[in-house]
Amino acid sequence: MVETSEIITLVLGTATLFFLCANMQQLRKLPFFELIFYSYLTLVVSWWLTVLEEFIWSDALNLLEHTGYLISSSLLALWCYKTAFKSTEQIKK
Amino acid sequence: MKISVIVLLDTLACISILFSISILIFRRKSILWLDSCFLLLLLSLAFFFISNQLESSAISVALDPYENFLLPFIWLFWFFAMLKKIQLIELEKAHNKLMISEQNIMILLQNLPQKISLKNRRSEYVTCNGHFASDFNRIPEEITGKTDFDLYPAEMAEKYRKDDHRIMTSAKTEETDEKSLQNGHTRWIHTIKTPALDETGKVIGILGIFWDVTEQRKMRENLRESEERFRKTFINAALGISITDLEGHIEHCNPAYYKLLGYTEEELREMTISSLIHPDDRDANLIMDRRLLAGEMSSFEIENRYINKDGHTILVHEYKSILTDETGIPRHMITLLTDMTERRNAEQRVKTSEEKLRLFLDNFSGIAYQAPLSTFQPTLFYGAVEKITGYTSDVFTQGRMAWNDLIHPEDQKIVYEEEKRLHDTQEHFADNEYRIVTRNNSVRWVHDFARNVNGIDGKPIIQGSIFDITERKLAEEALKKSEERLRLAQESAHIGMWEYDLRSGKANWTKELELIHGITENTFLDSYSAFRERVHPDDLEKLERTQNEAIRDHRTFELDFRIITPSGEVRWVSSKGAALYDEAGHPMTAYGVSTDTTERKKAELTLLDSEENLRTTLNSIADAVIATDTAGMITRINPAAERLTGWRNGQAIGKPLTEVFLIVNSYSGKTVSDHIFRVLHTGTISSLPANTRLISREDREFQIADSVAPICGMRGEITGVVLVFRDVTEEYTIREALQESEKQYRLFYETSPFAIVHVKSFKMCHPNQSAIKLYGISAEELTNTHPWELSPEQQPDGSLSRDKAIFYMKEALAGHPQYFEWVHQRRDGTQFDVEIALTRVYLKGEPQITATVIDVTDRKRALKSLKASLNEKEILLQEIFHRTKNNMMVISAFLELQAASMENKEVDRIIHDSVTRIRTMSLAHEMLYKGRSLSRINMQEYIKDLTQILATGSSISPEQVSLHFDIEKIEILIDIAIPCGLIINELLSNCFKYAFPDQRKGIVTIGLKRSGEKQLELSIKDNGVGLPEGFDIMQTETLGVQLVTQIAHHQLHATINVLSEDGLSWYISFSEDLYAERV
CATH class of the missing domain: 3.30.450.20 (PAS domain)
Known part of the structure; x- marks a missing residue:
């Protein structure tokens, strides 16, 4: 059974994704923005899978959902690493 | 199985997050999005742990309604914060650019020669430049906020207010000349007032640009008046006047001229003077023209026959002169014609x-x-x-x-x-x-x-x-008519006739002459004396002399002189005359004509002044000037040019420019005169190519810089070129030397084995190759990097690299050179020791730091190794001394043990003495390994300890014999110290044995002091019984004295003095430089 909180999370997450896309032009100026963007996108996909798993292929989609979490967190870690170990000049560029 | 896979995935995700957190904690950088990210990741972690790992726990249950909302909110919050930050950074960048742009504009405005102001819609000054404010003896800031009513008189301010209102209403630029008040003086200013518009096109104020045109206006007015005066004179003159070019083409002529010749003005403009002259008179006229153009004369008069349009011959009196431009170059000829036909007829x-x-x-x-x-x-x-x-x-x-x-x-x-x-x-x-x-x-x-x-x-x-x-x-009847015509001609030509009866002094003047003299019939006294009073005092003597000589010699006379009119005006008069004689040859009457030549004289004087000024200016300026005509022939050369070319004025005039002004390229040696003649065709100002050398007539060479400009006539046609050049040999030499020096310094800089960088605003720049190699990064990466960014966070002394580096750089910028050791760190984390020297230099007036960085890693490593080795050797040496001392003590102990078993007192004494000597030597070794130095012994301590040992070993009590020391603080080599110790041992032993018999009390003084440069004197004195009478101690054969003399002579190379007065005194002098230091 689908949890209300999951639906709300999905709605909020998707809205945030829209916000992100709407301000892409500005936010692109963040260093290694692609990593952040794909990290969040993967997270939103996982939330979608959380809801979908209640209807079909619950086990497979659940596995995909958690795989998505792993990818998302890995991309985030990679972003942290790159921003932390690159020189200030590179970041400013 | 599936659950365990999911748990594994979540665990890996948690590890990733933990990894991220650890990066952010240990490798934080002060960047806002990283800080924010840190928060985001912590919360993300919370999410994972709460939602996936602790599903069954009480915390998970408690947070269940919120756990999933939190993460999207955090992401949204973080994206929003980043967005705002990026906008803020961009806004700041734009603001900085705007500030720089505004500063540049302000600098531009402040330095413009024009006065510039900006008013708002209320006509209040928003800003202005310094020139504008200086008119009111204020600075621009003091003008801001003021209105015209604060700066100008009320009437003027009201006018300006109305002008502003009109311009702002119409939104159109107005440009006008108007009066203004500047520093209390009324001046004419040229004003451009422009409505200031914002980006929407709305008028927000008025931009005013002003500049003082009082002088230009005065000059323009004077010029206009002068032009008007001359134009009217020209048009209304009774004489025919024409202005031609140097080839005789008529450019302007007045009505009298073209009426005389019967042509229209337009027809005459297509003709030359020569074509109007009768063929028989042309040659004579041409010769005179050439002489005039050659400067042989300033003007000439001639009677020519002209042919008018109808083909009739007209006899004219022609006066011709040259008109020159400001530089004295002939531009035009002016011709004045007087019709002589009627008079002749x-x-x-x-x-x-x-x-x-x-x-x-x-x-x-x-x-x-x-x-x-x-x-x-x-x-x-x-x-x-x-x-x-x-x-x-x-x-x-x-x-x-x-x-x-x-x-x-x-x-x-x-x-x-x-x-x-x-x-x-x-x-x-x-x-x-x-x-x-x-x-x-x-x-x-x-x-x-x-x-x-x-x-x-x-x-x-x-x-x-x-x-x-x-x-x-x-x-x-005909005569009457003729006379009438003559009179009319005289009137129209302003020629006055006069006649004096030389006998009676009576004078007859025509009306024209009276007008020239500014007198009326009523005031004229009709006598020569009355005329004489009218003549300028300075010219009277010359006039009368010329007149009298001409009358005496029966010839005509011609003279220019000044007269003074009754109103006081001075006029120039040109007079021609002759005398009539009676049959006996006595003069009866003098007669002649006079014309008013004031204007002509003024023009001539002005021309002369102008020519003189020009000549003086040309002769005075430091730059060399050469002018040529269109054929390249030199027409003028000033003294500076004479000096550089080696050609005198008289020699150079008329010569081809290429002969006098020989210029070549310094490197190729080829002549480079072409561009001069190119100016004649192009008419544009040109400069010499760089590295041009002038070869003078005496084969001297000068490096020169010049410019070539065309000389244009009044109609813009090119009439020649003018060259202005100067000797830049010295500048050229300096520039060459400078370039060579710069090359050498650059070579040194680039090839220096030391790393050299400049530090500007605490950031490194301009690194040399050694610096790039030392820091292991490219020049681009090194540039604009703070020194502490290439250093560990802390230096070996515990101070922060950033603070310490800033301190050193500030000290260096204050003019105190800094030399210090430093530890740098490359990007790959390797650290290396350097020595840095910081010195302040000024580049373009701005203080900067030159840092010389020497990598001392290897040297430090070697020094450390050396120190360790030295310590090891010192310890070994101390150990040797210690063992030597111990061995000696063992030997002495063996000897004492052996002596104890001996019953023979002498043997016991001998062994005892030997033991004492061994101890004396072992004491020296003991002091060496205990002391600071491994080669020198402190004699003060050594002698005192030795004396103490000897005193203890003898039968003398301290109450009987007291020991006094007079020893300077001296450290000497062990090679000297041990012989000294043995001598003291022998002499003190003898002293204790023989100087104080029968419990005699006394004093023993032991001294060691410097007696000269590198000379020491050891003294042992006692107040004992002394030596018996006639006893020569140096001749005794006791072992002790022999040891003393042997040691003193052979080991110390000493001199020994023995005195036996009030006891016995030994003085042993020796050099302390006998042995070289070994350790």
């Missing part, structure tokens, strides 16, 4: 008339008549009656016709009245002229001279003679 007619009259008189055949007084009807006629009247004399004598019938009806009355008067008054003479009508009905004039005489019969009769004066009458 009149003269000719007078002459003809006179000749006719003479001929008439020579061939006159008049009519002689006789008539009775009562009738006046001639009855006798003689002479050329028929010739005069056309009738034969018979007609009158026979009464067929009366004489009075011939008289012209208009003259009959006059004749009748004259006859009546002769009859009534009985006068003797009647002289009458009247006309008669001849037979062919022609009218002739006759002169009737009648005489009242008595006839043969005694009756009064009239005898007379009649002459035909028709020709004379006609001549008189």
Whole structure:
């Protein structure tokens, strides 16, 4: 059974994704923005899978959902690493 | 299985997050998005742990309603925060750019020569530049917020306010000249007021740009007045005036000129002067023109025949001169024509008339008549009656016709009245002229001279003679007309005539001359003395001398002199004259003509002044100047150019420029004169190529810089070129030396084995190759990097690298050079020791730091190794000394043990002495390993310890013999210290044994002091019994004394003095430099 909180999370997450896309032009100026963007996108996909798993292929989609979490967190870690170990000049560029 | 996979995935995700957190904690950078990210990741972690790992826990249950909301919110919050931050950074960048742009604009405005102000819609000054504010003796900031009413008089401010309102309403730029108040003075300013618009096109104020045009306006006004004056003079002149170019093409002519020649002005502009001159006169005129152009004369006068449009020849008096431009170059010729035809014709007619009259008189055949007084009807006629009247004399004598019938009806009355008067008054003479009508009905004039005489019969009769004066009458008529024309010509040409009776001093002047002198008929005194008073005092003597000499020599004179009019005005007059002489050759009358030449003189003087100023300026300027004509021939050369070219003015004028001004390229040696002649074609200003060398006439060479400009005539045509050049040899040499020096310094900089970087605003820049190699990054990466970014966070002394680096750099910038050691860290984390020298340098007036960085890693490593090695050796040496001392002590202990088993006292004494000597030496070794130095012994301590050992070992108690020390603080090598110790041992042992027998009390003094440079003196004195009388201690054969002398002589190379007064005193002097230091 689908949890209300999951639906709300999905709605909020998707809205945030829209916000992100709407301000892409500005936010692109963040260093290694692609990593952040794909990290969040993967997270939103996982939330979608959380809801979908209640209807079909619950086990497979659940596995995909958690795989998505792993990818998302890995991309985030990679972003942290790159921003932390690159020189200030590179970041400013 | 599936759950465990999911748990594994979540666990890996948690590890990733933990990894991220650890990066952020240990490798944080002060960047906002990383800080924010840290928060985000912590919360993300919370999410994972709460939602996936602790699903069954109480915390998970408690947070269940919120756990999933949190993460999207955090992401949204973080994206939003980042967005705002990026906008803020961009806003800041834009603001900075705007500030820089504004600063640049302000600098530009402040430095513009114009006065610039900006007002808002309320006509308050928003800003202005320094030039504007300086008019009010204020600074721009003081003007801001003020209105025109605060700065200008109320009336002027009100006008400005209205102007502002009008411009802001119409939104159109206005440009005008107007009066303004500057520093209390009214000045003319040129004003451009422009509505200031915002980006929407709305008027937000007024931008005013002003500059002072008072001087330009005055000059323009003067120029206009001058031009007007000359134009009117030109147009209204009675003389024909034309202005031509140097080839004679007519450019301008006045009405008198073209009327004289019968052409229109437009037709004349297509002609040359030469084409108007009679062919026979052209050559003479051409010669004069050439002389004029060659500068042989400033003007000339000539009488030429011109041919007018109708083909008639006109005799003219021609005055021609040159017009030059500001530089003195001839540009135009001006020609003044006076029509001499009428005057010549009149003269000719007078002459003809006179000749006719003479001929008439020579061939006159008049009519002689006789008539009775009562009738006046001639009855006798003689002479050329028929010739005069056309009738034969018979007609009158026979009464067929009366004489009075011939008289012209208009003259009959006059004749009748004259006859009546002769009859009534009985006068003797009647002289009458009247006309008669001849037979062919022609009218002739006759002169009737009648005489009242008595006839043969005694009756009064009239005898007379009649002459035909028709020709004379006609001549008189013509003369009268001619004189009238002459008078008119004089009036129109402003030529006055004068005549002086040299005997009476009476003078006759024409009206024109009176006008020239500014006098009226009423004020003229008609005498030479009156004229004399009018002459300028400075010119009077010259005038009279010239006049008198000319009269004396029977020639004409011509003179320019000044006169003073009654109003005080000084005028120039040109006068020509001659004298008439009586038969004896005595002058009777002087006559002549005068013309007012004031304007011409002024023009000539102005021209002369202008020429003089130009010449002085050219001769005074430091730059060399050469001018040429269009053919490249030199027309002018100033002294500076003479010096550089080696050609004198007189030699260079007329020479080709390429001969005098020989320039070549410094490197190729090829001539580079082409561009000069190119200017003649292009008409544009040109400069010499760089590295141009001038070769003078004496083969001296100068490096020069120059510019070539065309000389343009009044109509813009190129009439030559002017070269301005100067000697830049010294500058060139300095520049070459500078370039060479710069190359050397650059080479040194680039090839220096030391790393050298500049530090500007605490950031590194301009690294050399060694610096790039040392820091292991590219020059681009190194540039703008703070020194502490290439250093560990802390230096070895614990201070923060950033703070310490800033301290050193500030000290260096304050002018205190800094030398210190530093630890740097490359990007890969490797650290290396360097020595850094910071010195302040000024580049473009800005203080910067030059940092010389020397990698001392290897040296430090070697030093450390060396120190360790030295420590090891010191310890080893100390150990050797220690072992030596121990061995000696063991030996002495063995000897003492052996002595204890001996019963022989002498052997016991000998062994005891030997033990004492061994201890003396071992004490020295003990002091070495205990002391600071491994080669030198502190003698103060050594002698005291040794004395103490000897005193203890002897039978002398401290109460009996007291020991005194006079020892300086001296450290000497062990090679000297041990012999010294042995000597002290022997001498003190003897002293204790023999100096104080029978419990005698005394004092022993041991001394060691410096007695000279590198000289030491050891002294041992006692106040004991001393030596017996006649005892020579140096001759004794005791072992102790022998040891002392042997050691002193062979080991110390010492001198020994022994004194036996109040005891015994030993003085042993030796050098402390006997042995070299070994450790």
